[in-house]
Amino acid sequence: MDKKDILSQEIKSIFEEEAKGLTLSEELLNELKKNKKKSMGERINEFLNREVEIPIAPALVGMAALIALSVVPKDILKNEQFRTIYIGSSEVIIREQKEVTRK
Amino acid sequence: MKIKVKIKTLLLISTVFALIVVWGVPTITMGIAKYLDSRGSEKASLFYEKYANNRFANNIEGKYLYASSLVRSFNKYTIYNTGWGGGENNSPEDISNAKEILIDNLKDQPKTRTDEDYYIKSYNLLMEALIATGDVGELRYWIQFGNSSSLEDLNYYGDIYESFLFYANRDYDKAQEIMDKYKLIKADDYLFNILQGEILFMQENYDEAVVYFEKVHNTHYSKRRDSAFGSTGYINRGWWIKDEFQKMGYGDNKVKGRVIYDGEPLAFVEIFINPAYGGFRSGGESYYAITDENGEFETVGLMDGTYDVGIGIEGALLTDKVMERSSYQYLDLSGNGGEIYFKFNNTMKITTPKPGEVISGDTFMVSWEEVEGASYYRVEPVVFSQPFEKSGSSFRSAIADVNGNLNIKDTKAYFNINRLSNLISGITYDGEDYIIGANAVLGIFLPEIEYPIVVNAYTEEGGLITSSLALRTYYDQIASVRFGGELSEGEKLILNQEYPQAIEYFENMLNEDPSNLKALNYMAKIYGLGWKKGEKDLEKALNFANRYSHIANDSQLIFEIARLFSIEEIKEFREVFKEILDDNQDNNEINYYYARYYIAIEDWESARDAFSKYESYTPEQLFLLNMYFTDYDKAIENLLSDGYYLSRMKSSRVIDALSSLSDNKPITPDLQVFNDFLLKLIKGSIDYKEGYDIYHSTTRQISDQNLKTILYEIYLDRHWDTRY
Numbered sequence: 001m002d003k004k005d006i007l008s009q010e011i012k013s014i015f016e017e018e019a020k021g022l023t024l025s026e027e028l029l030n031e032l033k034k035n036k037k038k039s040m041g042e043r044i045n046e047f048l049n050r051e052v053e054i055p056i057a058p059a060l061v062g063m064a065a066l067i068a069l070s071v072v073p074k075d076i077l078k079n080e081q082f083r084t085i086y087i088g089s090s091e092v093i094i095r096e097q098k099e100v101t102r103k
Numbered sequence: 104m105k106i107k108v109k110i111k112t113l114l115l116i117s118t119v120f121a122l123i124v125v126w127g128v129p130t131i132t133m134g135i136a137k138y139l140d141s142r143g144s145e146k147a148s149l150f151y152e153k154y155a156n157n158r159f160a161n162n163i164e165g166k167y168l169y170a171s172s173l174v175r176s177f178n179k180y181t182i183y184n185t186g187w188g189g190g191e192n193n194s195p196e197d198i199s200n201a202k203e204i205l206i207d208n209l210k211d212q213p214k215t216r217t218d219e220d221y222y223i224k225s226y227n228l229l230m231e232a233l234i235a236t237g238d239v240g241e242l243r244y245w246i247q248f249g250n251s252s253s254l255e256d257l258n259y260y261g262d263i264y265e266s267f268l269f270y271a272n273r274d275y276d277k278a279q280e281i282m283d284k285y286k287l288i289k290a291d292d293y294l295f296n297i298l299q300g301e302i303l304f305m306q307e308n309y310d311e312a313v314v315y316f317e318k319v320h321n322t323h324y325s326k327r328r329d330s331a332f333g334s335t336g337y338i339n340r341g342w343w344i345k346d347e348f349q350k351m352g353y354g355d356n357k358v359k360g361r362v363i364y365d366g367e368p369l370a371f372v373e374i375f376i377n378p379a380y381g382g383f384r385s386g387g388e389s390y391y392a393i394t395d396e397n398g399e400f401e402t403v404g405l406m407d408g409t410y411d412v413g414i415g416i417e418g419a420l421l422t423d424k425v426m427e428r429s430s431y432q433y434l435d436l437s438g439n440g441g442e443i444y445f446k447f448n449n450t451m452k453i454t455t456p457k458p459g460e461v462i463s464g465d466t467f468m469v470s471w472e473e474v475e476g477a478s479y480y481r482v483e484p485v486v487f488s489q490p491f492e493k494s495g496s497s498f499r500s501a502i503a504d505v506n507g508n509l510n511i512k513d514t515k516a517y518f519n520i521n522r523l524s525n526l527i528s529g530i531t532y533d534g535e536d537y538i539i540g541a542n543a544v545l546g547i548f549l550p551e552i553e554y555p556i557v558v559n560a561y562t563e564e565g566g567l568i569t570s571s572l573a574l575r576t577y578y579d580q581i582a583s584v585r586f587g588g589e590l591s592e593g594e595k596l597i598l599n600q601e602y603p604q605a606i607e608y609f610e611n612m613l614n615e616d617p618s619n620l621k622a623l624n625y626m627a628k629i630y631g632l633g634w635k636k637g638e639k640d641l642e643k644a645l646n647f648a649n650r651y652s653h654i655a656n657d658s659q660l661i662f663e664i665a666r667l668f669s670i671e672e673i674k675e676f677r678e679v680f681k682e683i684l685d686d687n688q689d690n691n692e693i694n695y696y697y698a699r700y701y702i703a704i705e706d707w708e709s710a711r712d713a714f715s716k717y718e719s720y721t722p723e724q725l726f727l728l729n730m731y732f733t734d735y736d737k738a739i740e741n742l743l744s745d746g747y748y749l750s751r752m753k754s755s756r757v758i759d760a761l762s763s764l765s766d767n768k769p770i771t772p773d774l775q776v777f778n779d780f781l782l783k784l785i786k787g788s789i790d791y792k793e794g795y796d797i798y799h800s801t802t803r804q805i806s807d808q809n810l811k812t813i814l815y816e817i818y819l820d821r822h823w824d825t826r827y
Contacts, residue, residue, distance in 0.1 A: 048111035055105045063120060070128040070157075071135070073149035082145075087485050087497050087555065087572060089187040089426075091180070091418065094493065094578040 129160035133168075140172065148172040155204070163221040166208045170201040171228055177235040177330040179373055179387055179415030182426060182574070184433065192418025192575070198232055205229040209248070223256050227328075230264050234333030235417040237370035239396040242268065259285065263294050267332050270302050271371055272395045278302050293322050297337045305392070307403050309344055309352070316341030333371055333417070336387025343388040351378060354406035356436035358391070361399045362414060364424060364447040368398025372445075373415035378408060379433040379819075390415060407437045409819070414445050421574035423450055428567040435755070448569040453558055453582040455515075462584050466505065469556055469582075470515035477560035477568055479510035482518070484584075485555040486529055486542050490598075493578070498529040499557060502547070507691060510561075520548040520586065525660040527628060527667070533600070537636040541598045544628045550588035555581045564745050597625065602634035623651040624660060631664040641672055645679060658687040665696055670786050673703035692717075698724065702785055707731060710785075720746035724785050730813070731781045733768070735761040757816050760809040769807040776804045780814070794823035 024032075038046075083094045108116075136150030151172045155165030174197060180189030205225045213219040226249060233242040246268065249261020262281050269278035282299055289295040300315030320341050331337055344352075358376070362369045373390035391402035412434050427446040434441045455470040456462070469482050481501040488495030501509045502523055504516040524546040531540035548554060557572040571582065590598065593612065596605035606629060609622040616622075627647035633639025641664075648661040661683055673680050677700065684696055694717040701710035707728060714725035721744045729738040739761050741747055742754045769777070780801045783789050789797055798818040802811055818824060 048109065048114070050110050051107045052110060052113065053105045053107055054113070057104065067123065067128065067131075070124055071132050071153070073153045075149055076146065085487075085493060085497070085578070087557075088499065089182060089574060090572050091189075091192065091421070091575045092572075092578050092581070093576070 125159045129154055129157045129165075132157065133160070133165075136168070136172075161217065161221075163208055163213060163218045163225070166204050167221045167225045167228070170204040170208075170225070173197040173201040173204075174228070174232060175329070176335060177231060177333050177417060178335050180418040180421060180574075181375060181387075181413055181415045183375065183377065183411050183413030184428070185377075185379075185411050187413075189418055195419040195422050198236060198417075198419050202229060202232050205232070212253070219254065219256075223254065223260070226257055227260060230260070231330055231333050234264075234267070234371050235330070236333075236420060237372070237394075237417075239268075239370050259289065260294075263298060266302075267298055268396075270298065270305065271393055273305070273401065275302055275306050291318075291322075293319065293326055293328060294331055296322075297331050300337075300340065301332075304340075304344065305403060309348070313341045313344050316344065334373065334387065334415075336373070336390060336415075338388070340388045347389060351376065351405055351408065351410075352403060354404045354436075355438060355440075356405045356407065357440045358402040358405065358410075358412060358434065358436070358443060359400065359440065360412075360443040360445065361397070362394050362416075362445040362447075363398050364420075365449060368394070368396065369416070369420070369447070370394055370396045370398060372398070372400075374400050374402060375413040375415055376402065376405065377411045377413070379411045387415065405436055409433045409435050412443050418575055423573045423576065424448070425450055425567075425569045425573060427569070429564070450573045450576075451558065451560055451569045451571050453556065453571045456556065456582050456584050458579055458581060458583050459553065460582075460584055461587060463587050465521055466517055466519050467584060468515060468517050469558065471558045471571065473514050474560035474569055476562060478563035479512055479561055480514070480516075481509060481559050481561065482511065482516060483557045483559065484547050485557060486547055488529075488531065488540060488542060490542075490549075490552040493553075496531065498542075500528050502526070522657070522659060523547055524549075525624060525657070525663055527632065527663045530632065537633075538600050538602070539629075539632045539634050541600055543632055544597050544625060544634075545594060546624075546628075548584075548586055549590060549594060550586045551590055553583050553585045555583040557581075591621070593622070593625065597629075602629060602638075605629065606634075617650075618654050620651060620655055623647050623654070627651060627660060627664055631667045641668065641676060642679075645676070645683070649683075652687075658690055661687065662690055662692060662696065668699075670699065670703050670788075673700055677704055692719070695719075695722070698722070707782075707785075720748070723748075727781050727785050730761075731778055731785070733764075733774070735765045757813055760812040763809045764807075767809070769810055773805045773807045773810055776801060777807075777810045777814070784817070791821070791823070794818070794821055798823055 081096045083096070085092050085094060132150050132154045136147050136154060139147035139150060148169065151165065151169040154160050155162065155169040157165065174193050176193075178189055178192065180192060181187060205228055208225040209222065209229070213222040226245070230242065230245060230249075233245065242264065246261050246265045249257045249264065252258060252261065262284065266278045266281035269275070269281070278298075279302055282295070282302065285292075285295055286299075296315045296318045300312045300319065303309075303312035303315065316337070319337055320339065327338070329335070358374070360374075362372045372394040373387075374392040374394070375389055376391050377389075391405070392400040394400045410433060424447040427448060434443055451474050452472045453469065454472065455468055471480065474480075482504075483499040483501050485497055485499045487493050487497045502518060503509050504511060505519050505522075508516075526546050527543055528547075529540065530543040532538065533540060555572075555578070557570060559570045560568045562568060593605050593608040596602075596608055606626070609626050612619050612622040613626070624647075627644050630638075630640040630647065631644030644664050644667075645661070648664045652658050652661045665680065665683060668676070668680065680700055680703075684693060684700060687693065690696075694713045698710045698713035698717065701707070701713060702724070711725065711728040711732065714722050714728065717725075721741050726738050726741040726747065729735070729741060739758050742758060742761075768774075780797070783797070798814065802814050802818075805811055805814070
């Protein structure tokens, strides 16, 4: 004889029958979502989509300065000029160093 | 102003920015470096250095480009007796830096094909620098390094440079043995063809050498190198062998010698030879030998003749060095070859003044360290034609100390600027109107102007041992003096060559103060020199100089003016001239002026007598006058004296001819023609342009072979054979 327990099946059918047509409010749904534990992907996505405020001018100046510092040699402003003159058979080099300064 | 950006957008921007830094910055740096390089800017080197130090850039490429930007080319600086010159030179510091960078580049094996290219280029540039600077020990090490490399190309270059070393050491068989290994596979290689041409040339196989040099000349420019074997002279060597070399080569005279610095050999120095015609050719292709690792050299055979032998050396090596010079300039070759030595010494140090020292008062001292073997010293201030800019032409001549000595025995001397301001030196004329250069009028040691001071040390025979002025040096290391005070308005007018205004200024000054010495001095010089063509007025000049001499009780200025008189002018003003000489018997140079006076009045015997008493040096006129009086033994004595300046004249030939004349007097008609010719020379009446014709017409009228020999040597000595 088949002694299979069918009570759980019956209870499920009763619940489904009673809950048919039941609608949860938006507020309740949000509350449910809020209290639900977030997955890692959701948290990363949320972080990436977060908006931050950036001051344009300092940001651009900073980036440009960083590039300039990477490209321009530090001695570029040193203006050492060499001029060769001849005294008899001697080659004489006149070195005139001029520092370029901002006024 | 602010903007709202999502973090993911910000991250994207940051990534792009990082990529720019990693890839873009080296690319931009290199782009700027190459642009500046193409414009010839010295700043290019800074950008190459920045690129080389960028961790994201190709390090081998960067370091190679940085090193090659430091040493632009290995042009030789050429020094002959009659001239010198060179192209763009490297500094010793830059060459040393470049060597270090290149050696650093060769420490690690290359990993990519691009790295391998720059690795090999680094090796080649290092070898070029080592040869240019004569660094034999390092060259041997790196030849071994190339030979033992796992890279085939490096093995080849190691071999080529080893062959070069054998060639420089004149072991041509061993050099050729290496070349033979590559004659099929490297037939189009630039270095191979150069070296093969050189090996053949030095073995006097000129026709075959030309074949290789023509291959070098025809090499596409993209495959040519800036320098090969530490030199730049190869590109036109084939042309030179076929053209210029034909006039001097193919003879039996091999010139041997040595080039040393402070007793140590200088390797791989090129030996240049020019005919002794007064000018010099500095094209890098015309060298006849290079020095071996012992500094010794031997040229190919040259025809008989008189030559100017010079050297070509990396300019950086001349820093703080001086070349010894004997008083004789040329090398005579007549079948037995010849020898010549080039010796470099360290500079001597001037202890006083220091560079830029300001002097107050009328007298200043120059002191220097003692030089071993020096018999005497000379002090020479340098005067620039544009003194404030330190540019234009420059001249220097020895100045006499307060005791009137030019040759100073002590290691210090005192100089009086008032006496020196009377001197007339550095005479130059500008433009078609022959406007006199300001320095000749103003003299030396004016206020506001800086004068570099040079001290030279000489042997008893007058050969230069060393100098305070190196062949290559920095101006800020040279001793110099500057005097206090200000230039007067009149001096400024002279400096600007505004002579009519200057004359007016000094005339006004003399109207107010007739005893103003400066005004008298400048007026005497302006008229004595002739400030412009046709404006020379010796009478006025003598008048101003006389007034100056009486007031200052100093005859120096009047003799400076007397020195400006030509023989014809002395003749014109002979009475005044004689009066000046008779009134100033204490002048050191008095006999020289008397001799000129006697020449002007054609009293040849008295002229000879006066020149004989002259002690500073042996004037050429004395030699000519002794020949005129057929006193051939005395003429030989003149030629052999230390004080006689020989230019191109082969003294041995003239001495032989004079000795023969003593035993075999020439016939009277020959002697008459010869003496007429001598008198023209003594009077200085033969213009350079007429010399060629006068020589030929004279020699045609003479049959005596000894007189003809002497005539020919005078002809060469005066450069009448050369058309400039």
